Amino acid sequence: MEKQSIKLGLMGFGTVGTGVVRIISAHQDDLQKQTGLGIEITKILVQDAEKSRNIAAMENLLTTEPAELLDDPDIEVIVEVIGGIHPAKEYILQALERGKHVVTANKDLMALHGAEILNKAQEKGCDVFYEASVAGGIPILRALVEGFSSDRITKMMGIVNGTTNYILTKMSQEGADYSDVLKEAQALGYAEANPTSDVEGFDAARKMAILATLGFRVPMKLEDVDVKGISAVSKQDIAYGKQLGYEIKLLGLARRDEEAIEVSVQPTMVPKSHPLASVNGVFNAVYVHGEAVGETMFYGPGAGELPTATAVVSDLVTVVKNRKLGVNGRGMVAPYKEKVLKDDSQKLSKYFLRIVVADKRGVLAKITQLLADKNISLEQVIQQPYNNGGEAEIIMVTHQSSKSDMDGVIAYMEQMDIISKVESCYRVEGGDK
Amino acid sequence: MEKQSIKLGLMGFGTVGTGVVRIISAHQDDLQKQTGLGIEITKILVQDAEKSRNIAAMENLLTTEPAELLDDPDIEVIVEVIGGIHPAKEYILQALERGKHVVTANKDLMALHGAEILNKAQEKGCDVFYEASVAGGIPILRALVEGFSSDRITKMMGIVNGTTNYILTKMSQEGADYSDVLKEAQALGYAEANPTSDVEGFDAARKMAILATLGFRVPMKLEDVDVKGISAVSKQDIAYGKQLGYEIKLLGLARRDEEAIEVSVQPTMVPKSHPLASVNGVFNAVYVHGEAVGETMFYGPGAGELPTATAVVSDLVTVVKNRKLGVNGRGMVAPYKEKVLKDDSQKLSKYFLRIVVADKRGVLAKITQLLADKNISLEQVIQQPYNNGGEAEIIMVTHQSSKSDMDGVIAYMEQMDIISKVESCYRVEGGDK
Missing domain, CATH: 3.40.50.720 (NAD(P)-binding Rossmann-like Domain)
Known part of the structure; x- marks a missing residue:
């Protein structure tokens, strides 16, 4: 035969x-x-x-x-x-x-x-x-389409770009600067000569659009994804993050509350105890939370x-x-749910905020008052001298706040006399479901 | 309609x-x-x-x-x-x-x-x-059958019993005794009144037989699985393991070298840096190594x-x-490979060994000589006084050794005058592929 x-x-x-x-x-x-x-x-x-x-x-x-x-x-x-x-x-x-x-x-x-x-x-x-x-190499699309076909997925968090995870891991482990590690990654072939697509988060955003479409059964487009890359992440951010119990990851986040969806890619503080925090180097992982299944995570090589x-x-x-x-083309399920995107007031998160202020009495009180006026309360605060120059640095982790409130606070802060600079602001994810 | x-x-x-x-x-x-x-x-x-x-x-x-x-x-x-x-x-x-x-x-x-x-x-x-x-809740069988259909799986390591993982996690985190934690787990409903099937490893063995059958495409039977439970794991073992950089897990191991297979369930030392080491409480995880895909891990709730x-x-x-x-019953692939089981001389592993010896000069030399005679070399050794009673405790981690050699050494040790007791012996897994 x-x-x-x-x-x-x-x-x-x-x-x-x-x-x-x-x-x-x-x-x-x-x-x-x-x-x-x-x-x-x-x-x-x-x-x-x-x-x-x-x-x-x-x-x-x-x-x-x-x-x-x-x-x-x-x-x-x-x-x-x-x-x-x-x-x-x-x-x-x-x-x-x-x-x-x-x-x-x-x-x-x-x-x-x-x-x-x-x-x-x-x-x-x-x-x-x-x-x-x-x-x-991680069979995550099958898991979403078939393994969780009976569940309603509420949240996916993905480390889906190996290049940026390699860079952030090196920065964290060696206390190194972004630009130095990027050069090293390029020399090793982990980053391309033109690294924009990776380091600015566009590659991860494409993957998150695919995951969100399949996981939420909603036709998500790339332009629905908020994107921010890692090129502005400093070793100071990483060091302060660690001090407060976090690792910074370029995290894709796709989240559904009732029917409203948000999808973003941005550098994010993840508690060290969360399984995503120990996904290092060029490895990828996708954390999936379903209403029925609860927490799951899929880990493996993202490329190669x-x-x-x-x-x-x-x-x-x-x-x-x-x-x-004889069933080719008959097994697919098109996204059948209507797309409802959150506005910024519905995007809730904890935030990590680092600002440089005049080192005078009452400054911290003024800042916490400003936050309180915007309904933002604080979970952790560190204040310490900055650059030996009569300034202080304040590092804060807030309780849950909306993106619109946080954007408003930052815009306001940037105009306050007592604040020299808003150094950085990151979402904090992975502390609760 | x-x-x-x-x-x-x-x-x-x-x-x-x-x-x-x-x-x-x-x-x-x-x-x-x-x-x-x-x-x-x-x-x-x-x-x-x-x-x-x-x-x-x-x-x-x-x-x-x-x-x-x-x-x-x-x-x-x-x-x-x-x-x-x-x-x-x-x-x-x-x-x-x-x-x-x-x-x-x-x-x-x-x-x-x-x-x-x-x-x-x-x-x-x-x-x-x-x-x-x-x-x-982890869609691991689909991953093995479909996600990795094109790969050849060489190794699966599973934490596939939530009860024992809860007990070992508690013992590790609180330095508690097995029997106390078991009682607590029973009170909380995490362990049954008759916990034998869980704590003696039989439940995990059943799951490993299923995983090995699907992953290796070989008809594995339950009696092909070597089983040892956690009831003899002491808080001392856990403490010494930690000191040397390990967590103890009840690990299901299914491993293929060329065509020869071994499947076992036993308390195993796993390096803290391995992703399985931080799978805690009632969570389950299955680590899968494929020739092409390399390392992957699937994590989630094991029950509920x-x-x-x-x-x-x-x-x-x-x-x-x-x-x-119209294709029911037509998608299954029966295990099509012949079952070849390893004998004990082919089961290679590093070992953690804890023995109590007479606290005399030359004892450590005699023991290392004994091991060397059996071609077992040491990676780490700790010796310290034991129970203030003229005895010493030696904790060793060996390099790769066969199960038959290790069993031979232990049988010999149990008859040596200078050795009061072989307290424990665990496989060490997860340090290499």
């Missing part, structure tokens, strides 16, 4: 693409046992077919012509690991148009054009899976050749199983 | 059963949106229909007659949350025989008779899902009404989706 296999076109042959090839070659037997079909890579789309690669015996599959994959009727599945919006989007839409299933690791594309792609897939009866787009490729090939296994059962 | 729904018979109406009813009632709309079908509980099997319950409006569904569920052709799914082997096993087999799908939270049954049940399901084209049987019920109802959602697609 001839061994049957499903034919696959791979688009992109960089780090993740190489991993996909490796895993499919090494695990052919396991994949066959699980799906009843072999998986055969028949073409690989590359930019430069002459480039030397550290993976052998694939030269004859390389092409620079997308049509060789898209127009080949024998290719049933396209794996897209090119990244970026164009031309990945056009390729994927054309593949779906021709009835090919798609597995992608492309977070940018799914965050920005996910709805369009999923609609096209539904129209054409095709599968589109994208587990690898969020938190690399093999972890990401594992997620891609596991999605591929699902496509092949669905093909065998 | 009449609203279509799928009819469900619930067997067992204790903690988890009540949770299942609550979740199905509260989330009817979400379930309908996801599956396209309502879920209707039409009968509930109880032992005593007259017992008062804290959930209203269900009295008319109660029956003490299993046949009322099993013989009802309108009931398409049985949810079994009675627990124990008999009569749950008979009910489930009869349900499958009549073509009903089954969702169960029954770890005892799945660990002991899982193969028989799954075979019957396959024969009859029925679904059997049991996510709730391991680590309550709603977390467990969430897992049950999420399985139910899968059954209903499968029913809608």
Whole structure:
């Protein structure tokens, strides 16, 4: 009996693409046992077919012509690991148009054009899976869609960008400056030459838009996510945070209260006792709180050749199983809830605030009075001399306050004579549900 | 148009059963949106229909007659949350025989008779899902079967019993004795009046047999699991462990080297820096190491009404989706690898050893010589006076050694004149992959 296999076109042959090839070659037997079909890579789309690669015996599959994959009727599945919006989007839409299933690791594309792609897939009866787009090797999308299908998720907190977590971990462990650690991360290949997308939080924001869409079953867009990066985080902030029992993490927060939702990415103080506080280096983690299940957390590598490729090939296994059962394109549930976004008065949080003030009697009293007038009460306060220059530094952790109240207080503070500078303001999360 | 729904018979109406009813009632709309079908509980099997319950409006569904569920052709799914082997096993087999799908939270049954049940399901084209049987609210079985379908798992380490983790956490945090904490746990309802199944590790062993079967794709049986409970763990062991940088956890370990497998449950020293070391109280966690994905960890509530019920109802959602697609009973992959168990010479680990010796010159030298003769070298040693009685206590952490070598050393030590007592010996895990 001839061994049957499903034919696959791979688009992109960089780090993740190489991993996909490796895993499919090494695990052919396991994949066959699980799906009843072999998986055969028949073409690989590359930019430069002459480039030397550290993976052998694939030269004859390389092409620079997308049509060789898209127009080949024998290719049933396209794996897209090119990244970026164009031309990945056009390729994927054309593949779906021709009835090919798609597995992608492309977070940018799914965050920005996910709805369009999923609609096209539904129209054409095709599968589109994208587990690898969020938190690399952690099967978090499956957990949200299937594992918690019976629950109502109220909160997700994610450390979903390895580069920034590496930088913040190093800054925390070594008391080092942001710029020095960034340079080191670039030298090690953990940060790109142009690190903006990572350090300004845009990469994490894309992942949070995907998580919020699936977790809350609401069509979230990237522009619904408030974003602030880590480039202004100082070693002083980290040191004071530690003194008060916190670690700073670039935290994606997606939270639902009743039907109103907020999604943000920002440097956030997390209590050391919280499981997210000890997620270090390039590791990722997603904390999920559901009404019924309570607290859960998923931890693992957020990137890397093999972890990401594992997620891609596991999605591929699902496509092949669905093909065998004849149910491709029929398992997806579109986001069915209406999107209601919180306004700033509904975004509640504790805050960490660091300000520099004139070192005079009564200053602290004036500041606490100002906060009290805005209904903000304090949980912790440290005051101490600053720079030996007749100034003092006040570090405060507030009780729950709204973003609008806190923004109002900061705007007011910036105009007060007795305050030289509002050094920093961070949300504090993870102390309660 | 009449609203279509799928009819469900619930067997067992204790903690988890009540949770299942609550979740199905509260989330009817979400379930309908996801599956396209309502879920209707039409009968509930109880032992005593007259017992008062804290959930209203269900009295008319109660029956003490299993046949009322099993013989009802309108009931398409049985949810079994009675627990124990008999009569749950008979009910489930009869349900499958009549073509009903089954969702169960029954770890005892799945660990002991899982193969028989799954075979019957396959024969009859029925679904059997049991996510709730391991680590309550954590969707770990899905992660193993689907999320890591493309990877080869090499190691799973699980804190999968909340009672023992609560006891060990308390002992560690308060320096308390085992027996005192056990009494407290019983008073709080975290431990049963007869705690044997939990504290002697049998409950955890059942869960590890299920995890190993799914993770390694090998038909593991309960008797393949080496089991040792926590009743002999002393506060001294915990204190010395801490001094050397470890926490003691009742750790389920399933490990594959090449094709040879070992599965055990035993009190184990885990380095404080390992994510498992900070899993405290009744929480559960499963650490999974895959060849490609590397390190991942899944953390959450291991038990409780709603977390467990969430897992049950999420399985139910899968059954209903499968029913809608017409693919019930066709998605399962039977364990397809041959079982090869390690012998004791292949079970490698570091060990923590605490012995009481005569406080004479040369004793430590003799003991290290004995270990060296058995090819066991030491990583850390502490020697100190013991009980002011002319004796000394030696605490050692070894480098990697085989179980057979270590067992041999301990048997020899127990006969040596200079050694009064071998107080304790624990595996040390989590320091490397």
